[in-house]
Amino acid sequence: MIPRAPFALGLAGLIPFAWGALTVLVPQLGLWGGQALGPRFVGPYVQLYYGAVILSFMSGVLWGFATKAEGRRAALCYALSVIPALWVFFTTGGGPVRAGWALILGFTGLLALDWLFARWRLAPAWWLPLRLMLTSGVVACLLVTVL
Numbered sequence: 644m645i646p647r648a649p650f651a652l653g654l655a656g657l658i659p660f661a662w663g664a665l666t667v668l669v670p671q672l673g674l675w676g677g678q679a680l681g682p683r684f685v686g687p688y689v690q691l692y693y694g695a696v697i698l699s700f701m702s703g704v705l706w707g708f709a710t711k712a713e714g715r716r717a718a719l720c721y722a723l724s725v726i727p728a729l730w731v732f733f734t735t736g737g738g739p740v741r742a743g744w745a746l747i748l749g750f751t752g753l754l755a756l757d758w759l760f761a762r763w764r765l766a767p768a769w770w771l772p773l774r775l776m777l778t779s780g781v782v783a784c785l786l787v788t789v790l
Contacts, residue, residue, distance in 0.1 A: 653776070667687065687742075687788045690785060698730065699728040702728035730748075
C-alpha cells in the first residue's frame with residue numbers, strides 16, 4: 644500500500660500537467676489563465692517547464708536510492724540516476740511539440756529506471772505502483788498537448 648503522504652503529494656504533482664492539458668482543451672480557460680497567471684503558466688509551457696523540473700528532481704530521487712547499493716551496482720546506479728536530468732537538458736528544446744515528445748520519452752524511460760531500482764530492492768515496495776500511476780497521468784496530459 645502506498646503511504647498517504649507520497650500518494651497525496653504525488654497526485655498534487657500532477658496538477659501542473661493536468662492544468663496545462665485543460666488549458667489546451669479549453670482555449671477560453673487558457674486565455675483567462677494567461678491573463679491572470681501569465682503565459683508561462685498555461686498550455687504546453689507550464690507542462691514543459693514543470694516537466695523539466697520534475698525529471699531533474701527524479702534524478703535526485705534515484706541518486707538517493709543508489710546510496711543503498713554497493714560496489715559495482717552502486718556505481719551503475721549513480722550513473723543511471725543522472726540520465727533523467729541529462730535527458731531534459733539535451734532534448735527539451737525545439738518547440739513545444741518536440742519538447743513534449745521528449746518529456747513523454749523521458750518519463751517513460753524514468754519508469755524503466757524506477758522498475759530497475761525497485762527490482763534491485765533499492766526503492767520501497769510501494770514505489771513502482773506509485774510511479775506507474777503518476778507516469779500514466781503525466782503521459783496522458785502531455786499527449787493532449789502534443790497531439
